Amino acid sequence: MFSNLTxxxxxxxxxxxxxxxxxxxxxxxxxxxxDSKRKLDLVEEKLANTNQSNDELFGLQNEVKRLDxxxxxxxxxxxxxxxNILDFITKQDMxxxxxxxxxxxxYLDSEFKIYSNQIxxxxxxxxxxxxxxxxxxxxxxxxxxxxRLYSKKNYQTNTTKLYLKIILQxxxxxx
Numbered sequence: 001m002f003s004n005l006t007x008x009x010x011x012x013x014x015x016x017x018x019x020x021x022x023x024x025x026x027x028x029x030x031x032x033x034x035d036s037k038r039k040l041d042l043v044e045e046k047l048a049n050t051n052q053s054n055d056e057l058f059g060l061q062n063e064v065k066r067l068d069x070x071x072x073x074x075x076x077x078x079x080x081x082x083x084n085i086l087d088f089i090t091k092q093d094m095x096x097x098x099x100x101x102x103x104x105x106x107y108l109d110s111e112f113k114i115y116s117n118q119i120x121x122x123x124x125x126x127x128x129x130x131x132x133x134x135x136x137x138x139x140x141x142x143x144x145x146x147x148r149l150y151s152k153k154n155y156q157t158n159t160t161k162l163y164l165k166i167i168l169q170x171x172x173x174x175x
Contacts (some may be wrong), residue, residue: 078104078106078113078115078170079104081115081117081141081142081168081170082101082104085117085119085139085142086101086119088138088139089119089121089131089135092130094123094130094131095123095124096121096122096123096131097121098121099121100119101117101118101119101120102117102118104116105117105118108174110174111174112172112173113171113173114169114170115170115171115172116145116167117167118165118167120164120166121164121166122161122162122163123162123164124162125162128149128162128164131164132147132164132166135166135168141170142168142170143168144166144168146165146166147165147166147167148165150162150163150165151163
């Protein structure tokens with residue numbers, strides 16, 4: 001059968017046969033190999049991302065620890081915070097009066113001890129707002145978490161007084 005063909009026809013028959021053999025070999029072996037290579041590249045990429053994520057997670061955990069120490073790293077003893085707040089308020093040359101001071105409230109969290117101080121001050125609007133601003137900006141031993149301005153009318157003297165209620169908190173890291 002091959003002997004009746006010319007060299008040109010034999011050449012094309014060999015080329016066509018080569019294409020069939022190459023296609024069969026590709027489908028049989030090479031496609032699986034290339035598919036495995038793609039999967040391997042994908043897994044290696046995911047592994048690299050996982051390693052990078054672990055490094056980022058480690059960095060974030062260290063940052064959280066650092067911030068926890070900053071928040072809870074107040075060196076002032078909780079029993080000294082209230083006298084310091086009073087001292088700070090009285091040193092401000094404003095016409096305000098401290099009306100009441102509540103006892104220190106302690107809240108225990110899994111990571112922190114939170115000490116809350118509540119102070120009520122009486123005065124004019126401008127003086128109370130200026131006092132609040134000064135406490136917020138200058139007093140670093142405790143943080144303001146809540147404020148409330150309100151007025152009360154005294155019906156016996158027929159006067160209205162303005163009050164500022166300030167709640168300050170200190171954090172101490174549990175050991």
